[in-house]
Amino acid sequence: MKNYLDLIPVSQKIHRKQSRMARLCIGLSVFLITAIFGMADMEIRSQNAQAKINYGEWHAGLGGVSDEEAELIGRRPKTLACTRYDTLNYRLSMHYQVAGKEAIIIGFDEEALDIFPAAHLEEGRFPQEEGGVIVDRNMQKALSLNLGDGIVLSVPDGTERIYHITGFFGQMPMLAKKDVFGLAMRTEEFRKLPLEGAEGNHDSFVYVKFSPWCNIQREIRELQELFRIPDERVSRNELLLATIGQSKDVSMLAIYGVALLLAFLVAVAGVLMITGSLNSNIVQRTEFFGMLRCLGASKGQVARFVRREALYWCRTAVPAGTGLGMAVVWALSAVLRFLSPAYFGGMPYFGISFIGLAAGSVIGVATVSFAAGSPARKAAGVSPLTAVSGNASGRTRMKKAANTRMYRIETALGIHHALGSRKNFVLMSCSFAFSIILFLAFSVAVDFMEHAVKPLKPYAPDISVISPDNSCSIDRALAEGLMGVDGVKRVYGRSFAYDLQINTEGGARQAYLVSYEACQFGWAKDSLIEGSLAEVMEGDGILAVYHGEDSLRAGQEAVMVLDRDRSVGMGSGEEERQITVSGVLSDCPFHSAGGEEILICSEETFEALAGGKDYTVIDIQLERDAGDGTVEGIRSLCGEEMIFSDSRLSNAEVKGAMYSFRIFVYGFLGVIALICAFHIMNSIAMSVSARMSQYGAMRAVGMDGGQMVKMVAAEAAAYGVWGMLFGCLAGVPLHYVCFDKMITYRWGTGWYFPAVSLCVIGAVVACSLVFAVYGPVKRIRELSVVDAVSGR
């Protein structure tokens, strides 16, 4: 031993239990900070990845820009990529067609391939010469095309253009859903196409990708001023800008504000936890510091000893905390990759969040250094006399006696242990409260998620086969045949009868009738607000859909007027049928554009009323591992005459966004709840450790095990109750502020009292308190009374 500070590792070994607790507390705080910041970092990365796939990697879109101006924009030092971009037949109203199928024509520059990752070139090259085009994979498969093949594009003026294929780009959700082909070509080639019936003109729209390190908003303003582009011709990729902290959108700024507030709260929670732990640790060893003073250590040396000791704990606690935090981030990222490989397959398996690591390490070490100051001064102030006189038990000097009149002695002592020292009580309750505040503040993210990301409905199909004239013309046997295709999970068809009239007491209404089979009735259960679904399933009555005060009600009778000429059935003339509304749904997958009543019935009832037996739409859900082979199998069974809609990619978009949000939002809440639980358990354990000799004396004079449990439980409950109270007092207003900024401001939804969140965190606190009591009580029971009273 060369220096008195070399005593630190020796002291650590002797005070192993206290050191372990302090290290655990520091490690947990660092874990909390690393996990939260790391998850936030990963969430931003995943949002960034989604924004690039869904909307492209452009930051600004500028309309009415000439070719010369576009070139100048592309040459600016802060511009990474710039492309002109135009489309034709986007709404399928112009009838550009390839092999009789509608085609959307896109004209852009080669740099667009960098800017729109979804349109990345999977094979071949970007056309540099006249007559070259790149086409989408669906078209390649449908027409069995190869590189260099020629294709004929029918243009609206009746002429045909021949192009040769130079490359293939990947599938785009929009093309698959509309079941159309996509052709992309150079802007120069694109401009040769006629504009008859065009939805726009050939004025170039320019997409620009800037360097993420420049002030993008300032760059956009400069471009606007330079080329006199009005605000209404400028669009911004707000989500992408938001993920790199460059959005100036007011709702995004509000979200930034809330994120900063939450980051600050997380940091403060960490500081509180560490400070509480160090204070408790030092108080327990007052006698030891008095002994150091006795042996000749100066006040400065003792203070230095305490500070260095705290940093010594960091040597193991900080790497452990950051490591654990990173492991949680990796686990969540792995779950994300597993659930939505299409979106998050690019995320690294063991991605390092430097923000999380830096936040955890810096805040951890800085807090420990800062938090060690006060205990160091306290330790330095210990009189040498306290060590030798035996009065340095480390117990807090009480100012007021426990209230043994109102409570039994064990309860009174427990409560007094919690409330006796005001400073300790405030520190402990505040640190409990902070966990609750954090939970309440972060729980707003769940509401944000529910508003921002609409989950995929259970009835959402992957593939839909639709009758071209919306009639009941799809053979019901096709549905059974589709069930036999490998990779098909569920097939459910619907028949539609339009332009019906129903006469009710309130007058005549227009309606359309839809048939459901068992699956669809099963999904409708959750939406039933009145009546019975079972009756309708058995063919007794119909279901109506609620749309306001004027809606049909359960039990209401009506007369359905069937116009046999217009409806699907056979025969002609009008026919009236009595119907009963047996149930009312709050919602359904369809909407009525003209305000018609939507009536739902069983297939048997539909057949009896409308006469049609076949389907108008068949929806298909696929197994998770189903591939393009399954889709091809379905397509070949259906034939060419049906409208085929492939929603797999757009469903994947929705699922990807939802998974990402859910995993990180619930991840945040889970980590906070976990930290809250650990913190409560650790705090109670430390509090009990500090009084171990006192508990020994109590046992010596006759306190039994049950009374010990009650005493520790009363102390824990006092912290818990006051912590919940403080947590609610500060957390509920904070919840309001966060809700207002993140949700009310954006969607107009009014704030609600967060009763569910409070119940959840209340349950977490209650369970943690139970576990927090169990451990220390077990230790007290195992405690040697002789050792405790002998001061060993």
Next chain:
Amino acid sequence: MEILQVRNLSKVYGEGESRVKALRDISFSMEKGEFAAVVGESGSGKSTLLHCIGGLDTPTQGKVFLEGEDLFALDEKRRTVFRRRNIGFIFQAFHLIDELDVEQNIAFPLLLDHQKPDRERIDELIALLGLGERRKHLPGQLSGGQQQRVAIGRALVMQPMLILADEPTGNLDSKSSRDVMDLLIRAARHFKQTVLMITHNDNLAADADRVFRVTDGCLKDMGGKTHEKLS
């Protein structure tokens, strides 16, 4: 009347080479109202003997009977309650409850037993202990001697049949030591209680009815006040 009976008490710590025989086959008994002192060198086994008699520590061998009740035949919970009601402890380091005032500290065993403290009895005790002016004071506001008097009050309040005192004057100055001793003797005489006290102080031991000497875990009965010299 025989209150305490110790039979063949032995206590062994550790195993193998580190095996230490703290108590070796100790047997003795005490009558009701008897005041005995235990003397001996540091580490001779005095405290271990006291802890075993009080049921705080478990002997390796032997039995302790208190008014005929075999202490170690009781389970932990019943032994705790038995100790609370029948044995009073006085420690060198007082071990008062910081959160309770003088009156509450004295009534502590009664409160643990969920008995309503008899105000007259508490007042009598406080007066006997000379703590009338300090009854609402917390331990932190008392001198060492006063704290030990509170501890004596706590040991007496349940009117236990046996009081065990482990160097009750070890932390006190000579005047306070004398006061505490007088008090202990007076209280024991007044309430007719049996007292077994460990002390290093030969003068204090001289006040006892009987003196035991513990040497290397063996107990030797040195007799009573008639003995002029203890060693």
